[in-house]
Amino acid sequence: MKPQYQYHHTQKSRRRARQRRHFMIVSIGLVSVAAIVSAAIFIGGKLVPISQSETKPKPSPTVSADAGANSSDSSKEESQSTTSQKEPSNSSKEESSTSSEVQVSVDPNGPAYQKKYPDLYVTDRPKMHVLEPGDKTVYLTFDDGPSDLTAPLLDILKKYDAKVTFFDCRQSDYQGEYSSLMKRCVDEGHAVAVHTYSHVMKDVYASVDAYLDDFYKMYKLIEETTGKKPANFFRFPGGSANSYNTEVREDIIKEMTRRGFIYYDWDGDSGDASGGKVSGATIYANTMDAIRRDCDIILLHNVFGKENTLSQIENILKDAQAEGYTFEALDGTLDPTHGYLMTNKIFIPAAMESPLIQLSDWRMEKEGKSTDS
Numbered sequence: 001m002k003p004q005y006q007y008h009h010t011q012k013s014r015r016r017a018r019q020r021r022h023f024m025i026v027s028i029g030l031v032s033v034a035a036i037v038s039a040a041i042f043i044g045g046k047l048v049p050i051s052q053s054e055t056k057p058k059p060s061p062t063v064s065a066d067a068g069a070n071s072s073d074s075s076k077e078e079s080q081s082t083t084s085q086k087e088p089s090n091s092s093k094e095e096s097s098t099s100s101e102v103q104v105s106v107d108p109n110g111p112a113y114q115k116k117y118p119d120l121y122v123t124d125r126p127k128m129h130v131l132e133p134g135d136k137t138v139y140l141t142f143d144d145g146p147s148d149l150t151a152p153l154l155d156i157l158k159k160y161d162a163k164v165t166f167f168d169c170r171q172s173d174y175q176g177e178y179s180s181l182m183k184r185c186v187d188e189g190h191a192v193a194v195h196t197y198s199h200v201m202k203d204v205y206a207s208v209d210a211y212l213d214d215f216y217k218m219y220k221l222i223e224e225t226t227g228k229k230p231a232n233f234f235r236f237p238g239g240s241a242n243s244y245n246t247e248v249r250e251d252i253i254k255e256m257t258r259r260g261f262i263y264y265d266w267d268g269d270s271g272d273a274s275g276g277k278v279s280g281a282t283i284y285a286n287t288m289d290a291i292r293r294d295c296d297i298i299l300l301h302n303v304f305g306k307e308n309t310l311s312q313i314e315n316i317l318k319d320a321q322a323e324g325y326t327f328e329a330l331d332g333t334l335d336p337t338h339g340y341l342m343t344n345k346i347f348i349p350a351a352m353e354s355p356l357i358q359l360s361d362w363r364m365e366k367e368g369k370s371t372d373s
């Protein structure tokens with residue numbers, strides 16, 4: 001046992017050493033601050049935010065669009081379908097501006113959720129492009145995975161050198177067993193984006209806070225699992241307009257847009273989510289029909305029980321490739337106009353106000369904004 005005095009002695013010297021350390025740290029800190037301030041005054045005459053650099057000129061806010069129009073109901077899984085509407089384009093894929101680090105602003109008088117998750121921002125978004133009419137690029141999107149059907153799907157995609165987009169979630173512990181597959185998806189060139197963590201619609205859409213909490217959990221799970229930053233876009237569970245989010249949809253879109261995220265619905269639907277077991281033949285027919293109708297973003301599922309979807313992928317890839325179509329993963333540069341047009345009713349005005357989102361020139365012209373930047 002240690003003698004009492006020695007114990008006190010040790011305690012005292014430790015305390016002194018600690019005090020000395022604190023004094024040193026504080027002194028170094030003060031000297032550094034003084035040095036930085038002097039340098040700043042010397043260089044520019046005034047201090048500027050470190051991250052404020054070249055950004056696109058901020059367009060003036062547009063008149064708020066009618067959020068209620070076109071709102072359709074889908075209490076089930078995403079299963080709505082719209083006809084493809086290609087619109088003329090003046091821009092091309094090559095268009096992209098240098099990514100710019102921008103000052104992320106939090107409105108001091110805005111809602112408190114703006115202060116949540118300061119690492120949940122997309123600040124390096126290149127300018128978006130639109131597809132020319134007749135472009136044969138197809139974006140197959142698979143919702144609700146990963147699952148027992150993910151590995152076999154990846155094998156087929158590899159065989160046909162097709163890239164796709166996964167909008168993933170983690171609905172149960174059972175699904176958690178497959179989370180590691182998200183890394184394989186990314187490693188093999190596919191996009192992995194947030195769909196939702198729980199997919200329990202009434203919880204996810206209870207409020208903007210609830211939405212952000214759920215989103216962030218999935219965002220971090222993807223980041224930790226894949227070792228890469230998750231995609232800079234996402235898909236709403238149930239699509240952007242559903243019966244659960246009518247009250248919060250507009251606020252969620254504004255908040256996610258403020259953070260630099262865009263979202264995609266779809267303009268072609270395999271129909272594999274519409275109630276009951278849909279036959280493989282129907283899924284094949286719906287998907288091929290959507291592809292040939294010039295749809296760009298096609299909704300499919302990769303979750304437990306969707307064996308009929310999986311069973312058709314090989315035929316879809318083979319037949320569509322034979323007709324000249326190519327399958328790519330979304331990379332966040334495709335203007336979300338390619339999808340439900342209703343998404344734009346709220347998204348576009350919000351995006352026009354965001355310094356983080358750079359719309360295509362075509363979109364800007366359509367909105368009557370100057371495109372020289």
Ligand SMILES: [Zn+2]
Nearest residue numbers: 143144237238
């Ligand atoms: Zn879903």
